Amino acid sequence: MKTWLKALWARRTRADDGMTTAEYAMGTIAACAFAAVLYKVVTSPSVQAALESLIGQALHAKS
Numbered sequence: 001m002k003t004w005l006k007a008l009w010a011r012r013t014r015a016d017d018g019m020t021t022a023e024y025a026m027g028t029i030a031a032c033a034f035a036a037v038l039y040k041v042v043t044s045p046s047v048q049a050a051l052e053s054l055i056g057q058a059l060h061a062k063s
Contacts, residue, residue: 041047 042051
């Protein structure tokens with residue numbers, strides 16, 4: 001491989017070593033926000049009733 005290509009590849013791989021602390025923080029905040037919204041949806045009365053109905057039908061299904 002040519003030297004300039006090796007240097008270009010080395011520079012490219014060092015540029016994307018991983019996420020920075022700020023990116024981790026934003027990812028964590030986004031994951032927590034998504035979890036909070038999901039919790040609110042799943043604990044709502046209408047969704048709980050639908051899940052109970054679905055589970056009840058599955059438990060009482062005849063094979």
